Amino acid sequence: MMSIAAFRADLGDVPVEDHPRIVQQRSRDHYWYSPVLKAKLDHVSAEIVVSPRTQDEVKRVLAAAYKHKVAVTPRGAGTGNYGQAMPLAGGAMLNLMNLDRVVRIEKDRVRAEAGTVLEKLDNETRAAVGGELRFHPSTYRMASLGGFIAGGSGGVGSIRWGGLRNLGSILSVKIITCEEGPRALELTGEDVLKVAHAYGTNGIIVEAEMPLAPAYDWVDIMVGFDDFITACRFAETVASQESLLLKELSPCAAPIAQEYFNRHKSYVRDGQSVVLIMAAPVAVEPVLIYLAHYGGEVLYRSDEASEEELRRLPPIYELAWNHTTLRALKVDPTITYLQTRYPTLKHVEKIVSLLGDELPMHIEMTRQDGEVTFAGLPLVRYTSEERLEEIVRIHEDNECLVFNPHRYTLEEGGMKRTDKAQLAFKKEADPTGLLNPGKMVAWDDPDYDFNAGRAWLFQGLEPYAL
Secondary structure, three states: OHHHHHHHOOOOOOOOOOOOOHHHHOOOOOHHHOOHHHHHHOOOOOOOOOOOOOHHHHHHHHHHHHOOOOOOOEOOOOOOOOOOOOOOOOOOOEEEEOOOOOOEOOOOEEEEEOOOEEHHHHHHHHHHHHHEOOOOOOOOOOOHHHHHHOOOOOOOHHHHHHHOOOOOOEEEEEEEOOOOOEEEEEEEEHHHHOOOOOHHHHHHEEEOOOEEEEOOOOEEEEEEEEOOOHHHHHHHHHHHHOOEEEEEEEEEEEHHHHHHHHOOHHOOOOOOEEEEEEEEEEEEEEHHHHHHOOOEEEEHHHHHHOOOOHOOOHHHHOOOOHHHHHHHHHHOEEEEOEEEEEEEEHHHHHHHHHEEEEEEEEEEEEOOOOOEEEEEEEEOOOOOOHHHHHHHHHHHOOOOOOOOOOOOOOHHHHHHHOOEEEEEHHHHHHHOEEOOOOOOOHOOOOOOOOOOOOOOOOOOOOOOOO
């Protein structure tokens, strides 16, 4: 029987918040991107928010939670999009943003606590060694390191570096277990995959070490095409050039820019599809040569912008990834989205021909196992859950994968199937199932089929999944 009062009494001077309105606010992520999740999760709230300031205080919280059988849901900045940080069982919301210390910076890597904001982390590594994180979500200015590892998959930079669960993308993770005597465990190598994108279900991430890439003064470029498929051909060609230093490459079909990119729409003609680009200065000229070959035009360049434009316009990555969806939602609250992967450009063309303006197409060019891929974050003009499921089936019937953002469990969302090692690690690190309960089907279902779902490649490891 869960006892919040007894749990709180054992916390000592660890900061807590129990005002119902504030607790409910802190119990939210961006689940409302999905009308399906909004209907299912709108009532969800923790009973108390606990904000430890040190890793030792995290241990104290978890020991008290174990003793009093209190569910614990970890939370960073709350920028996730599919209910990862929603406390389905109530209990305590574990706010980790006070753990924001940069532990160590080396030439090729950085170690920091889980609550460190990614933009702050990059500012420090650039100043110290001229390096930056390989990739980041579009919520870069507010997202935390631990939240990105626990809930993210890739992002700005995935055009060069692939995904977060590729070996080498995370060097090590320090987690704290939820037991009578919580332990700090350091995971390296393949063991990192036990907790990467696991929503904090099998250990609380308190620290991580990440590789760095050389930092550049990235140039934001928006280019336009009269035809979306031509825009995609251009993007595929440029993405395939290993000589070009790019950090972002995203084709967006008309009328996305005209309808939803409020501060950039004056640069775009009616009916024009755009490609969003972040290029190192040395790559700008060759990118523009390819652009001319494909008949596109430059709409905006940050290296030629006025001071007023640079103040007024958001960075190009805040038009990309799920910021595209966010900007659409601000204009039309009925919009939602899907997460997809298209094997080839012909598959993109097929889906566009079948669904048209019901599915304004947004592609993120990424790499998977060295190959350029079309990772989709298409917008959906939502009418009903039934029609949304039909759109999913249309994709699957045409050999296009859907990683469903309208589900809140690890497995149903399609990010991966839980493997036996991951479940075994949960049994070790969280033997009574108190960490983010309800998010891992394999824990709740004794008949879970580990062979069901998608078969991943590379010695049983999961390659990049959007």
